Amino acid sequence: MTSVATGADLQGLEQELLASIAAAGDLAAIEQARIAVLGKKGRIAELMQTLGTLPAEQRKGFGQSVNEIKARVSEALEARKASLEGDALSQRLVNERADVTLPVRPGAVADGRIHPVSQVYDECVEIFADMGFAVAEGPDIETDDLNFTKLNIPPEHPARQEHDTFYFRPKEDGSRLVLRTHTSPVQIRTMLAQKPPIRIIAPGRVYRSDSDQTHTPMFHQIEGLVIDETTHMGHLKWVLEEFCKAFFEVDEVKMRFRASHFPFTEPSMEVDIGAEAIGKPGQWLEILGCGMVHPNVLRNCGLDPEKYQGFAFGMGLDRIAMLKYGLTDLRAFFSGDLRWLRHYGFSVLDVPTLSGGLSG
Template identity: 50%
Template sequence: MSNDLESIVAGAREAFGKAATPADLENAKAQFLGKSGRITELMKGLGALAVEEKKTRGAAINLAKQAIEAALTERRHALADAELEVQLRAEALDVSLPGRMREPGGLHPVSLTMERIEQIFASMGFDVADGPELESDWHSFTSLNNPPNHPARSMQDTFYVDIKGDDGIPYNLRPHTSPMQVRYAHAHIKKYAGKKMPEIRVIAPGRTYRVDSDATHSPMFHQCEGLWLGENVSFKDLKVVFTDFCRTFFESDDLALRFRPSFFPFTEPSAEIDIQFQSGPLAGRWLEVAGSGQVHPSVVRNMGLDPEKYIGFAFGMGPDRLTMLRYGVNDLRLFFDGDIRFLRQFR
């Protein structure tokens, strides 16, 4: 290779070496291998040479061109490696930091309570029913013997939505799971049409909604409605069933129950149910856990049954309240704040 070609190759290597980016490298390449590059101009000049000289000169130019292309490829690889190194440094992981452990999940404490309630009542022969959370006024109030002026219907107690039923009254977010009494009874009667109908024995756990929020109340809370209806079901059965439930739920026979006279539109007579632990931190205090009573004849009639023939009891309790008592929690809002430090205790 002649001195001028060696000088061109050296110049190309120096230019390529100074290129800091791929764009700079392409600009340097154009100076030597582009349409007007130095090697290209030399190739164009071969036409004016004699045949033998053209062969010799052409071979030398080709060697120079190959050397420049090799230098270009080498520099391209170097720039690509440098770019990758920068990227790797930017995305590097500090393996000395502690890893993020994925903790095993678990059921929410209220879900644990709901499951426990369902299992206990299922062992007593109760079905578990589920119903809509968006309810009609008739199912939420009228069918349950609530008069038109009952305070529960007011906007201060019940959430209403911009959807109206056939009666022109807006639907509501159910304030209790009691509508399932009538819904289940209708389905039960239809199921056994033309046959001897067995007793209605069912619980209906689920979410409910009321305009309320403090340490012991939440706008969204849970309720479990219970119903036992038959031809020979008495208030005595209610006391036996609920006493057995409470002692099983709290895993203690060392507690007493008290039925206080009360008033609910859908039962007559009605009673509040209180429990008293005989030992432990809550010993000696009467704690309200449920409302109950004998199903009102008007409600039985709205179920499509004859109140002269069918009689029974209903009760409504708060699984959230039972969860607080079972685990010793004094603020209901802790269950729904989503604080993993609190919830992992029940895992």
Template identity: 55%
Template sequence: MTDLSQLEAGLTAQIAAAADVATLEAMRVGALGKSGSISELLKTLGAMSPDARRERGPLINGLRDRVAAAIAIRKTDLEAAELDARLAAQRVDLSLPSPPERRGRVHPTMQVLDEMIAIFAEMGFGLAEGPDIEDDFHNFTALNFPPKHPAREMHDTFWLPEDERGERKLLRTHTSPVQVRLMRGLNEKLPSWVANGQEPPIRVIVPGRTYRSDSDATHTPMFHQMEGLVIDRAIHMGHLKWTLETFIARYFETPVVETRFRPHHFPFTEPSAEMDVRCERSGAEVKIGQGDDWMEIVGCGMVHPNVLTNCGLDPDVWQGFAFGFGIDRLATLKYGMPDLRDMFASDVRWLDHYGFSAFAQPNPATGLS
């Protein structure tokens, strides 16, 4: 009994004198660990007689419990003292500015899309849209593509597996299928005059994603296009030229725009043309409206009579024109981005550099930020 009392007194004194949590933990291991002094006493109980075990067991277990309780109390006190010391030593300078918060940026494609919509809206164009997954009729046949046209091949177009009816859908290669749906009145998202089956005039733009099997510095497998369509009586190429020149001048914020038509071929327009705009090239920079160089900027033409017929309109009564801009390409031209693929790389550093603040002042040319 005297030995246990002396052991308890010694351990209690050591616990009270422990200067930090690490020292206290070493004491705990020395007393209550696998080979600790109290643990060794507990091991002797197995060799005692039953009477001796009944006498010594409660005494040793009681010693273990009291020492463990003393260690727990001392640990709480030491941890509180260490916390108070850290708080006293640390200082918070409330005059320092807070860390900057990261703000999102408007992607250049979305910025340019809003600019284009605003400009064409002032010119009286409505807005239409259609599905990204199309069928052969709307994407090719109704638009006067012949059966063996290269665009129908796998190396140009992303075809989907056959469905249960044996039909193969595709990712649309242009937004032109929407003009078919417009004239045929098959799209629930179109203006009410189409849903009601009324006749033209039609004056709409069709922005959206398009897909082609192509990838280099100026082409990506997925890109954004804006189709324009006007259907009315007595429409001619002069109307088309004025529309495109007016848009180009507003978009590039230049009072002078000189353009020219070059003959081209698109299955869905006749005559077809590519419009060039006069520009000046200085390294990677392109200035629209000045210089001695020319740059192709938009494909266009008069809507082919076969397309009008396929869409249920009489080509002897109705004429029209169509054009198609690459939205991403217009963004690179206006804002100086050298590689189209970077626009789809999901690199926030690129977006920090080329993106637009959602809180910027309105652009006086378009009224948009």
């Protein structure tokens, strides 16, 4: 191959290649053109293989010419490919349409359910946090001292008996651990750890040896504690009234405070609400116990009852969940029945807020 003939051949080849690229009508055709031109067995590769057959003085010029053709052909390929991709996208936009009015297909988020107890837990935290209460937690396994003694519960009290409390085996020193029977030990731990003012709620699991339609060996409580120098029973009544109005999502709620007795509060009261709050007028429903913290409890925690005073209250999360959402059997809460959970559970997107509504 002479240098003149080679130059003419190269010029003709370039025109041929560019014409084939321009003629490609879709992305599949442009890919075939690319392979035919730039592939391992393509036209450019064939030209480079002839480089060794040329005289030494022609190789440099020939190789430079082939590389220049390769660059221009590659540029033409990319340009044509981009043009065809744009055309393909435009065609898809014309042919493929989505009906945005169709309902969203249910998926994992729609299938999952929040347990009513977890929902009520979050509702209570939302309400009390808005009042300025902090959330305090403690262990499920407690000492007899924190669960009973420091709460002014005497040794002969029925709550200490084994038919009501789950005890562990005695230690070598005679002390015993228990599964906490209430979350009141969290109140004790808080008073021992920090000085007033104190304003906490203590939600969590508690354990008692009891089981029937309205009682289970494990259930959930939420307790509240306020300690400072000026808190009085009027504050307690206001907090409970505001909680009930927010929790049952009503503008007004009737409340009845009945005298009672708890070792850790004096005076002590049980609280009933008018069943109008849950759509059952003419009835009273007991929902919680409360009272002013007993001076002995303050002394047991190193606080001077002549200086500090406060109130405490406690209620069952499971019970108020049953009242609000019309659940009749507490045992179903812990049965693990997916049918029950799908019926009574809440969407994961139903996050309770005071502004948006607690129950979604």
